[in-house]
Structure formats: structure tokens, C-alpha cells
Amino acid sequence: MYIPLALFYYIYLFFVLAFLLFSFFNLYHIIRFGLPTIFSSALAIFYILVSIIILAISWYYISQVDWKQIIDIQPQFTFK
Amino acid sequence: MLKFFLPHKKDNETIILLLRRHPFTIFLKIIFWLMVALLPPVFYGFLVNGDILGDFFTSTIIWPIILLALSIYYLFxxxxxxxxxxxxxxxxxIITTHRIVNIEQAGLFDRVISEQELYRVQDIxxxxxxxxxxxINYGTVYIQTAAEQERFTFKQVPNPNEVARKITKLVEDSKRAHQLMVADTINDEKGSI
Known part of the structure; x- marks a missing residue:
């Protein structure tokens, strides 16, 4: 029985989506309920920039992986 | 003059104090999360330098999974x-010339706003x-009121003794003004009779 390695990639994408949603709601709360100061705006922009950097670094390494590989989960017994 | 969105702002109402937790409290939390962020490289250094599971990280199957887990870890x-x-x-x-406003974000999509007139404050x-x-001089200020929410709690605010002193002064002024207003209202009613 085989599991495609890409399955973990799709699970990863799900977590990235959760991260984006969580980020959106955090930014929404700051913008809606916070005071519109230069500091708040700068902090929001800084947060978005660092998020993009983390995603870009992740994408750089993830794109180097061969996701077409398969994982054989069937136990293999050898008898001597 | 302090500016902030004040719910149900009254005429001639101005903000006297606008308080948040002391910045040291958020500094501690950020330090904690930065230490959490340092855990993977520390574990990697310990495992690889200690020659434990060295080949594990070079596997063409295991390394991509670790990579994805690391990415999720740092994103979160x-x-x-x-x-x-x-x-x-x-x-x-927020302490204004008229009332105390307590705005607490209990979590995402959970925001509680309570307010009370200053003249109803009983104890600080x-x-x-x-x-x-x-x-560092930060602490808690408890405000007892004669209302449905009996106690307001200002958590981890800077200079709590000074805050309590200022609120006490404002409460005294508010009670005096309220008594005068009530007396004027009674006199007006007597005059009209």
C-alpha cells in the first residue's frame, strides 16, 4: 500500500489556509477596533512582510522537493 | 487631548486616562514566543551534533515532511x-470626565464593553x-461599583497607585456635580408646583 508524498503537501496547504484566515482576522480586529496611528499601520505592514518572507523561504525549499514520490507503508518481512 | 473611539460619547465628555497593560507584559510574551521559535534549531543542533538521527534529515521522504512541519511551525x-x-x-x-469604560477583547470575535458612571463608584x-x-511599577486597579457588573478590573496597568488616586479625585468631583444636578432638578420641580 502506498501513500503519495504529495498528500502531506496538501495537508500543509490546508494549514497555510488556516494561517491566512487567522492573519486576516487579526488584521481585521486591529484595523476595525484599534486607533489608526502610524505605529499600528507600520506594525500591520511589518507583520504582512514577515509572513510573506516566511512563505517565500518555505516555497523556495518546497519547490526543490520531488512530490511525486510515494511512500510504501506496507511492512516488508524477510525470512532467512 | 487623548483620542479614541468612545462608545456612546456624551456632550462635553473628554478622556482623562486611556490605559493598556504595561508594555513589559507584551514584551514577556514576545520573548516566550521567540524562545519557542528557537526550539527547532536547538533540537537540530543537539540531534545532529550528537550524531543522533543524522541520516534522518537527509532522507528524501522524511526531509520534505520535516520541511512542511517547520514551515507550519514558524507560520503559527x-x-x-x-x-x-x-x-x-x-x-x-478608559476614564473620562463622566464614566469608566472597560473594553476587553476576550478572544477573536469576543469583545466585551462595559461602562459605568463615575458617581456610582463605591471603592477603588x-x-x-x-x-x-x-x-517596574505595574499592577491591578479594582473599582467597585453599585451596578450589575459590580467590579471593574484594570489589569497590569502602569503606575496603579497613581491611577487609583486620579480616579478617586474624579469620582469625588463627579459625585459633587451629580448631587448639585439632583438638587437643581428638585428645586425646579418645586418651583413649577
């Missing part, structure tokens, strides 16, 4: 750092407890 550490700041920033306690207590609060 980062978003939780930001969430800690949002939670700190959106908890606000300040507390500084612990090593860091004593050295």
Missing part, C-alpha cells in the same frame, strides 16, 4: 506573536504584586 509562531499583540492592544480601560483599590510588577 508568527501569527501567535501577532495575536498576543492584538490581544494586548485591544484591551483598553490598587494592587502591585510580584517581583517584576514591583520593580
Amino acid at each position: 509562531v508568527w501569527v501567535l506573536i501577532f495575536y498576543s499583540y492584538v490581544d494586548y492592544y485591544l484591551d483598553v480601560w 483599590t490598587s494592587e502591585v504584586k510580584g517581583i517584576f510588577p514591583t520593580l
